[in-house]
Amino acid sequence: MNNNNEHSSHSHHNHGDMDHSKHEHVSTEEHGDHKDQHQEHHAGHDHSGHNGHDHHHGNFRELFLKSLPIGIIIMLLSPMAGFDLPFQFTFPYSDIVVAILSTILIIYGGRPFYQGALDEFKQKEPGMMALVSLGLSVSYLYSIYAVIITYVTGEHVMDFFFEFASLLLIMLLGHWIEMKAIGEAGDAQEELAKLVPKDAHVVLDDDSIETRPVADLKVGDLIRIQAGENVPADGTIERGESRLNEALLTGESKAVKKGPGDEVIGGSTNGEGVLYIKVNETGDQSFISQVQNLISQAQSQPSRAENIAQKVAGWLFYIAVIVALIAFVVWTLIADIPTAVKFAITTLVIACPHALGLAIPLVTARSTSLGASRGLLVKDRESLEIAQDADVMILDKTGTLTTGEFKVLDVELFNEKYTKEEIISLLAGIEGGSSHPIAQSIISFADQEGISPVSFDSIDVISGAGVEGKANGHQYQLISQKAYGRNLDMDIPKGATLSVLVENDDAIGAVALGDELKATSKKLIEALKNNNIEPIMATGDNEKAAQGAAEDLEIEYRSNQSPQDKYELVKTLKDRGKKVIMVGDGVNDAPSLALADVGIAIGAGTQVALDSADVILTQSDPGDIESFIELAHKTTRKMKQNLFWGAGYNFIAIPLAAGILAPIGITLSPALGAILMSVSTVIVAINAILLRLDPKK
Ligand SMILES: Nc1ncnc2c1ncn2[C@@H]1O[C@H](COP(=O)(O)OP(=O)(O)OP(=O)(O)O)[C@@H](O)[C@H]1O
Ligand SMILES: [Cu+]
Ligand SMILES: [Mg+2]
Numbered sequence: 001m002n003n004n005n006e007h008s009s010h011s012h013h014n015h016g017d018m019d020h021s022k023h024e025h026v027s028t029e030e031h032g033d034h035k036d037q038h039q040e041h042h043a044g045h046d047h048s049g050h051n052g053h054d055h056h057h058g059n060f061r062e063l064f065l066k067s068l069p070i071g072i073i074i075m076l077l078s079p080m081a082g083f084d085l086p087f088q089f090t091f092p093y094s095d096i097v098v099a100i101l102s103t104i105l106i107i108y109g110g111r112p113f114y115q116g117a118l119d120e121f122k123q124k125e126p127g128m129m130a131l132v133s134l135g136l137s138v139s140y141l142y143s144i145y146a147v148i149i150t151y152v153t154g155e156h157v158m159d160f161f162f163e164f165a166s167l168l169l170i171m172l173l174g175h176w177i178e179m180k181a182i183g184e185a186g187d188a189q190e191e192l193a194k195l196v197p198k199d200a201h202v203v204l205d206d207d208s209i210e211t212r213p214v215a216d217l218k219v220g221d222l223i224r225i226q227a228g229e230n231v232p233a234d235g236t237i238e239r240g241e242s243r244l245n246e247a248l249l250t251g252e253s254k255a256v257k258k259g260p261g262d263e264v265i266g267g268s269t270n271g272e273g274v275l276y277i278k279v280n281e282t283g284d285q286s287f288i289s290q291v292q293n294l295i296s297q298a299q300s301q302p303s304r305a306e307n308i309a310q311k312v313a314g315w316l317f318y319i320a321v322i323v324a325l326i327a328f329v330v331w332t333l334i335a336d337i338p339t340a341v342k343f344a345i346t347t348l349v350i351a352c353p354h355a356l357g358l359a360i361p362l363v364t365a366r367s368t369s370l371g372a373s374r375g376l377l378v379k380d381r382e383s384l385e386i387a388q389d390a391d392v393m394i395l396d397k398t399g400t401l402t403t404g405e406f407k408v409l410d411v412e413l414f415n416e417k418y419t420k421e422e423i424i425s426l427l428a429g430i431e432g433g434s435s436h437p438i439a440q441s442i443i444s445f446a447d448q449e450g451i452s453p454v455s456f457d458s459i460d461v462i463s464g465a466g467v468e469g470k471a472n473g474h475q476y477q478l479i480s481q482k483a484y485g486r487n488l489d490m491d492i493p494k495g496a497t498l499s500v501l502v503e504n505d506d507a508i509g510a511v512a513l514g515d516e517l518k519a520t521s522k523k524l525i526e527a528l529k530n531n532n533i534e535p536i537m538a539t540g541d542n543e544k545a546a547q548g549a550a551e552d553l554e555i556e557y558r559s560n561q562s563p564q565d566k567y568e569l570v571k572t573l574k575d576r577g578k579k580v581i582m583v584g585d586g587v588n589d590a591p592s593l594a595l596a597d598v599g600i601a602i603g604a605g606t607q608v609a610l611d612s613a614d615v616i617l618t619q620s621d622p623g624d625i626e627s628f629i630e631l632a633h634k635t636t637r638k639m640k641q642n643l644f645w646g647a648g649y650n651f652i653a654i655p656l657a658a659g660i661l662a663p664i665g666i667t668l669s670p671a672l673g674a675i676l677m678s679v680s681t682v683i684v685a686i687n688a689i690l691l692r693l694d695p696k697k
Contacts, residue, residue, distance in 0.1 A: 060112070060172055060173075060175045060176035060179060061176045063108070063109055063112065063172050064109075064169065064172035064173050064176050066108070066109075067105060067108060067109035067168065067169060067172055068169060070101055070104060070105050070108075070109075070165075071105060071109075071165040071166070071168065071169040072165075073101060074098050074101050074102055074105065074161055074162070074164075074165040075162050075165050075166060076089065077089070077090060077094045077095075077097060077098045077101075077161075078090075078094075078095070078098045078159065078161040078162045078165075079162065095147050095150070095159070095161075096147070098159075098161045099143070099144060099147050099161070102140060102143065102144075102161050102164060102165065103140075105164075105165065105168060106136060106140050106164075106168070109168050109169075109172055110133070110136050110168060112175075113129050113132045113133045113136060113171065114129075114133050115129075116128075116129030116130075116132075116133075117129040117130040117132075117133040117134075125314060126317040127313060127314075127316070127317055127353045127354070127357065128351075128352055128353050128354040128357075128677075130317055131317060131320055131321075131348050131349065131351055131353075132171055132348075132349060134321070134348045135167060135345045135346075135348040135349040135670065136164065136167065136168060136171075138341065138344065138345050138348070139160040139163050139164040139167060139341075139345050139670065140164050142159070142160055142341050143159035143160045143161045143164060145157075146158060146159035146160075146338075147159055157338075158338045160338075160341065160342070160345070160670075163342070163345065163669065163670045163671060166670070166671035166674075167345070167349060167670045167671055167673075167674050170671055170674040170675055170678065171349075171674055171678070173678070174674065174675070174677065174678025174679075174681070174682075175678070177678065177682055178354075178678060178681050178682060178685065193292070195230055195266075195267035195268075195269075195288065196214060196230065196232060196266055196267050196288060197214065197229065197230045197232050198213060198214060199211050199212065199213055199214060199232070200212055200213075200214050200217055200221075200223045200232035200233065201223055201224045201225070201226070202217070202221050202222070202223050202224075203222040203223065203224055203276065209224060214232045214233065214282075215283070217232065217233050217279055217282045218279065218282070219279055219280060219281065219282060220278065220279060221278070221279045222238065222276060222277070222278055222279075223235070223276070223277055223279060224274065224275070224276055225270045225274065225275040225276075225277065226270070226274060227242070227270060227271065227272050227273060227274060228269070228270060228271075228272075229269075229270050230267060230268065230269050230270070231244070231264050231265065231266050231267060231268050231269075231270060231275075231277070232266055233266045233279045233280075233281065233282045233286060234263070234264070234265055234266045234279070234280045234281040234282075234285075234286045234287050235263070235264055235266075235277035235278050235279045235280050235281075236261065236262070236263050236264075236277060236278050236280060237258060237259060237260050237261065237262050237263075237264060237275055237276070237277050238260060238276045238277060238278050239260060239275070239276040240259075240260075240273050240274050240275040240276055241257070241258070241259040241260075241273050241275075242257075242258060242270050242271045242272060242273030242274070242275050243255035243256065243257050243258070243271035243272065243273075244256055244258055244264055244268045244269065244270055244271060245268060245269040245271070246265055246267075246268040246269075255271055258275075263280070264277055265286075265287045265288065266281075266282075266286045266287065266288050267287075267288040304382055304385050305359075305360045305385065305636075305639040305640070305643055306360040306361065306364070308643065309356050309357065309359050309360050309643055309646065309647075310357070312353075312356055312646075312647055313353035313354075313356040313357045313646075314353075316351050316352075316353040316356065316650060317351075317353065319351065319650075319654065320347060320348055320350075320351030320654060321348070323347050323351075323654050323655070323658050324343075324344040324345075324347040324348050324658070325344070326658070327340070327343040327344050327347050327657075327658035327659055328340045328341070328343070328344040331343050331344075331659060342669070342670065343657070343658055343659040343667075345670045345673075346657040346658075346668050346669065346670045346672075346673040347654060347657040347658045347673075349657075349670055349673040349674050349677060350650075350653045350654060350656075350657040350668070350673035350674075350676055350677050351650055351653070351654055351657075351677075352646075352649065352650065352653075352677040352680050352681060353650075354677070354681050355645070355646040355649060355677075355680040355681040355683070355684045356643075356646035356647060356650070357646075358646075358681060358684055358685065359639070359642035359643050359645070359646040359684050360639055360642065360643065362642070362684060362685055362688035363635060363638045363639050363642055363687075363688045363691060364381060364635075365688070366638075366688045366689060366691045367384065367631060367634075367635040367638075367691060368381075370631065370691065370692075370693055371628075371631055374624065374627050374631075374693065374696070375617060375618040375619045375621075375624060376615065376616075376617060376618075376624060376627060376628050376631065377615065377616040377617075377618060378614070378615050379613065379614055379615060379616060380614035380615070382614075383597075383598040383614040383615055383632075384631065384632045384635045384636065385632070385635075385636050385639070386579060386597050386598050387581055387597075387598045387615075387628065387629060387632035388632040388633050388635075388636040389579060390533050390579045390580070390581045390597065390598065390629075391532075391533065391534060391573075391578040391579045391580070392533065392534045392535075392536060392573050392578050392579070392580050392581070393528055393533050393534070393535050393536070393580075393581040393582075393583060393625075394536050394537075394538050394566070394569060394570060394573075394580060394581070394582045394583070394592070394596070395535060395536070395537050395538070395583045395584075396537075396538060396539060396540075396566075396583060396584040396585060396589050397537050397538075397539035397541055397545075397546065397549055397557075398437055398438075398497075398515060398539065398540070398541060398585075399437045399585040399602070399620070400583055400584060400585050400602050400620075400622070401517060401518060401521045401537060401549060401553065401622065402515040402516060402517055402518060402521075402549060403515060403516050403517075403518055404437030404441075404515065404585070404620075405437070405441060405515070405516075406437065406438055406441035406442075406497065406513035406514065406515050407441070407513065407514045407515075408441065408442065408445040408511060408512075408513055409493045409496055409512045409513060409514045410490075410493055410496075410510075410511070410512040411423060411424060411427075411509065411510075411511050411512075412488075412490045412509060412510040412511070412512070413508075413509050414488075414489070414506075414507045414508055414509060414510070415503075415506070415507075415508040415509070417508070418508055418509065421449075421451055423501060423508070423509040424445070424446050424449060424451045425446065425451050425452065425453055425454045426454050426471070426476060426501060426509075427442050427446065427478065427501060427509070427511055428442055428443050428445075428446035428447075428451065428452075428453035428454070429453035429454035429455060429456050429469075429471060430454075430456055430459060430467050430468075430469045430471075430476055430478050430501075431443050431453075431467065431478070432453060432456065432459065433456065433459025433460070433461065433467055433469060434459070434461055434466075434467045436461075436467075437515075437585075438497070438499065438513060439467075441513060442511065442513075454471050454472070455471065456469040456470060456471045457469070457470045457471060458470050462477070462479065462483070463562075463563050463588050464540050464561075464562040464563045464564075464588045465479045465480055465482075465483035465562075466478045466479035466480060466483060466499060467479075474503055474504075475503070475504060476501065476502065476503055477500075477501070477502040477503075478499050478500070478501050478502070478511075479499060479500055479502060480498070480499060480500070480540070480541075480542065480560075481498050481499075481500055481542055482542065482560050484500040484502060484507060486507070488500065488507060488510060490510060492512055492544065493512050493514065494544070494548070495514065495544055495545050495547075495548030495549070496512040496513060496514050496544070496545060497512070497513045497514070497515060497541050497542065497545045498510060498511070498512050498513075498542060498545075499511050499513070515545075517549060517552060517553065518620070518621070518622055520621055520622045520623035520626075521553060521622045522552070522553060523622075523623065523626070524622040524623060524625055524626050525553050525554065525555055527626045527629070528629075531629055533581070533629070534556075535553075535555045535556070536555065536556045536557065536558065536569075537549065537550055537553070537555050537556070537557040537558070538557070538558045538561045538565070538566050538569055539557065539558070539559055539561060540560070540561055540562065540563075540588060541559060541560075542559060542560060543559040543560060545559075546558075546559035546560075547559070562588075563588040563589070563590075563591055563592070564591075566582075566584075566588070566589065566591070566592040567591045567592045567595060569592070570582055570592045570595045570596050571595060574595070574596075574597070579597045580596045580597050580598075581596060581597065581598045581599075581600060582595075582596035582598070582599050582600065583600045583602055583625060584599075584600075584601065584602070585601065585602050585620075589601075590611070590612040591612070593612040593613050594612035598614050598615065599612055599613040599614050599615070600613055600614070600615045600616075600617060600625065600628065601613035601615070601616050601617070602617045602620055602622075602624075602625075615628060623696065627693060627696065630693060630694065631693060634691055634692075634693070635691065638687060638688060638690075638691050641687055642684050642687055642688065645680070645683060645684060645687070646680070646684055649680045653673075653676055653677075653680070656668060657673050
């Protein structure tokens with residue numbers, strides 16, 4: 001088992017490359033060469049570290065079931081530790097039969113352990129497989145030696161065939177159970193992969209249907225999705241209406257109603273209706289495989305706790321071997337060689353770097369899949385450990401705490417040259433180049449008024465201030481009042497966001513917009529305060545708008561914050577020794593998201609924000625920030641428990657196995673040692689499975 005080292009050597013920093021037409025889609029795309037390296041590296045050892053046994057060391061279930069009869073015969077024919085138990089019988093030369101059966105058993109049933117040990121030595125990280133192999137080898141070889149001596153000298157020397165057989169059987173059984181328990185902890189990637197059906201029904205030109213493997217789908221294909229089927233690829237609905245469940249992809253548990261023109265994501269579940277969709281993305285480009293990439297990226301970064309666990313697990317092999325040698329020498333001196341061999345074997349077998357090696361990966365696997373099912377994509381695993389003792393959370397206002405769906409409250413004119421319609425047409429035109437929530441709101445407003453946008457020749461975004469562009473030979477800007485820098489002669493509606501339309505440095509119009517708090521914002525602020533995380537709202541919006549929202553939420557705030565100001569704010573707080581979480585959605589939040597100890601990009605944010613963030617919330621629900629904090633707390637707690645258990649177990653088990661309590665009559669047999677070692681791993685796995693999130697309120 002090489003769980004100890006597979007996450008060690010890579011830390012990928014990939015930058016996504018997203019199709020801007022679908023902001024709700026989170027995507028990352030690795031650079032070609034990177035990806036190859038990644039896969040190559042993992043080809044040798046298993047990727048997730050949770051199913052390595054089946055791949056590398058054979059199928060433990062089958063090995064156990066086939067080894068069982070041989071093992072039982074050996075145990076029946078050989079006296080345990082020299083004592084004849086009532087169910088045992090021997091006959092002349094039965095020890096020769098036992099020796100032959102044991103040889104078959106060690107070759108067949110012992111193979112996975114020796115192979116595992118070989119892998120471990122190749123990677124210069126001997127671990128549990130090496131220990132088990134040593135234990136098996138010592139008991140087997142010593143017993144063969146005992147049989148030979150017995151026949152050569154005629155004097156009976158005690159053998160360990162009983163111990164050898166029981167040890168091997170328990171090891172096989174233990175690993176079979178382990179594998180099952182580990183499997184339960186969940187593999188987010190596998191769960192996602194299961195969502196995509198194998199076949200798709202392609203509608204051909206003559207309207208007939210051909211069922212094709214999903215891998216053969218092409219962009220532009222028209223496919224039919226029957227009621228109740230899963231969607232095979234990302235696409236746009238051409239015909240039909242239905243409710244789709246995207247729970248595993250976006251965390252939205254309610255089915256979403258969709259009809260012609262709406263986009264559907266591969267992997268979501270179709271409800272009652274039959275849908276005809278045109279395929280937009282397939283394979284690597286699809287939303288689901290981008291999410292899978294993200295998860296695998298996160299899983300390839302070792303977390304802090306994991307680093308500790310790996311170090312300790314690395315030492316365990318040497319500790320166990322040294323203690324076993326000491327036990328052997330001491331027991332040879334105070335008792336006899338067979339006793340000494342027994343204690344040495346037990347010591348080798350009981351030391352389980354495995355529990356320690358799995359302690360953290362299992363919790364991570366569990367917490368990643370738990371997070372993903374709530375729409376929390378953790379790109380950087382350490383962020384869970386850091387967020388857990390955060391001091392401050394800086395929240396952006398627009399789109400994070402508020403809906404970002406602005407209502408146009410007022411359009412003001414400052415120059416007789418333009419009519420109101422012309423101003424609105426200019427506003428809508430210039431916003432065509434912006435991805436700011438204000439832009440979408442103004443464009444739909446113009447659309448509703450039946451006003452078509454002016455066509456702009458070029459548009460540039462002025463980060464944190466607005467947009468500028470050229471149309472009809474004129475230079476226009478749509479910027480905040482702060483950026484405009486002069487007073488305006490108008491009554492600004494209370495709490496409104498104001499943007500000024502400027503032509504050649506003169507205001508020709510202004511638009512006042514109103515936004516509302518999201519339903520769960522207030523609850524989030526309360527939850528943060530309860531968790532001793534101080535919330536601060538930092539917004540690029542004007543003082544009045546900021547104050548209004550902050551008063552409703554009862555939080556501290558900073559208004560008129562440029563991207564630079566937000567960055568400075570994070571920096572100042574960090575310099576003061578605070579752990580800072582930053583939550584944002586916009587382009588202008590990217591620098592501070594990257595600087596903060598934990599950067600959370602919320603919902604339909606921009607690609608830049610998604611790239612710089614450590615955590616991505618696929619929905620725009622502030623309640624998910626609460627879930628993230630809860631996940632951080634629970635994950636860290638489980639990690640600590642598992643680490644404590646995995647390390648503490650050895651602390652007690654190794655001396656016990658070496659016979660330290662023999663003077664007061666407590667000793668362990670190799671078989672019991674094997675049981676304890678398996679149990680300790682299963683406990684770690686079960687503890688990880690018990691990681692649950694409270695139901696979303
Ligand atoms: N595309 C745009 N159209 C019109 N005005 C804009 C645009 N982008 C920015 N502005 C103006 O600049 C101000 C600051 O924008 P910025 O993006 O920094 O903050 P914000 O996103 O509104 O608020 P927050 O920081 O809370 O998200 C806005 O309040 C707005 O007046
Ligand atoms: Cu193990
Ligand atoms: Mg913003």
